[in-house]
Amino acid sequence: MRATRFHLLHMITGVLIAVLLGIHMVRLHLDSILDWFGVDTTDSTSWESMIARASEGIWAALYIALLAVALYHALYGLRGIILELTPSVKAGRIITWSFIMIGIGAFGWGTYVPLHLLSS
Amino acid sequence: MQPRQNYLGAGGWVWAGKYKLERYLYLLHRITGLGLLLFGVIHLIITTFYRYRGEGVWESAMSALSNPAFRVGEYLVAAAFVFHALNGLRLILQEFGFGLGRPVPPIYPYKDALRKKRRWAIAMIAVVAVLALVLLGDFIAGGP
């Protein structure tokens, strides 16, 4: 049942990404829609705007959650594509473990930066 | 005598014959997925390393990225995300057999379940096209 559980997680993270990334994209880019909602649309990519967002707990939580689900979904998908090109079972296991390492490393680094900035 | 290998390899993902809609939706889903992954890696590097190094580096990076060529790239990423998300939702439903109907004894001319329910896939593509046009409108109208 292991492969089935991983695949179900792939689908659940897909739905979560659609929601979280949608929020992220609307906040950052869709000025016309946001104006209609009455949100302050000063330049979202400026330093001040980004620091303001990073200091708010809700945005930091959103970014960390988005990073986790996006990393899992993307790396599981890429692992699937690479396994389809790998005829050996042993090489497949090595590939799976390296993806797990890369995922944990990227998540650790990606979470460290906003938390570090949040506390400073 | 060893039989000769005849695998299409990864070329078989792209082209192996005159297949219909769902085969090419699968290919487009793969391409958008890999494109989004590539963008995600670059985005992660920029928002972590460049942020870490302080305001000056961040602002210069942002102004470099306001270049129109990058804006087109951003639009493509947004459109790819819309397609991948909606096709993904269709796949989640159909991979668990929802909306595919029951098995029926085959009577010629055969119509498989995906073809019978193709109107759902077409409806999804229509929604993707509409959203992509909305995004295009926003992109052309300007932005940050």
Next chain:
Amino acid sequence: MTESSTKQIAFKVQRYDPEQGDAPHWQQFAVPSSRGMTVLEGLIYIKENLDSTLAFRTSCRMGICGSCGMLINNYPHLACHTQIEEFHSNTLTVRPLPNLSIIKDLVVDLTPMFNNHKSIKPYILRQDAQEMENPTAEFAQIPQELNDFLQFAYCIKCGICVAACPTSASDRLFLGPQALAQCYRYCADGRDEGQQERFSLVDTDHGIWRCHLAGACSEACPKGVDPALAIQLLKRRLASQALGLRKKQQPSSVVSPPAETKPKIPFPEFTVKGSE
């Protein structure tokens, strides 16, 4: 009744002879074709009149044995089931099925497909091993239960779905749509109790989850078996098991044949009296 006109159709056939040692190459033949002639008849004409070294498989010539699967104009068909006229073209390209090794000319090695098929245990499995090996009675099954899997039982093992599948194209360890569809056919059969065993065979890294619903297998299947539907229904079973939602299904009971037969209908009177 007008005579059906014959046209010269150019058959571009991919030739490959391992004993000659050269790479696969094209050879062109001019075949007189008339209305209603199938590609298989064209190949038999070539073999009988033009080049008797052309190798291909054929048996029933009516679309039921599954021998003559080939890539005709870049799409997998059964050669006996495909008319030359349906392409509306004076040139036909005939190649062996992809994703299966070529033995010679148009003959491919179907052994990997058969091995995958055997590996998913394509037979009824019961808990009661004694009853399975030495049956004493029948398994009860009503027609509604039969309809749940009958469509997938029509598979003729021609290999066209394997040739069409993009995952089979790159992944040599993939089970293939044929094996996965047959796995569902047996899991969905009410008489079978081997679902758990088969689940552990398909729930692997190169098993059912490498299917991405490209749908080419169902599109190309010459018998309308719809392996894609079978695979997605099998995914549903696996997912409901993983989530713990599976209802325990009672397998078919063993029913002895009735002890009393119904009273026989009386034999009707002869309407024509014989000469006696």
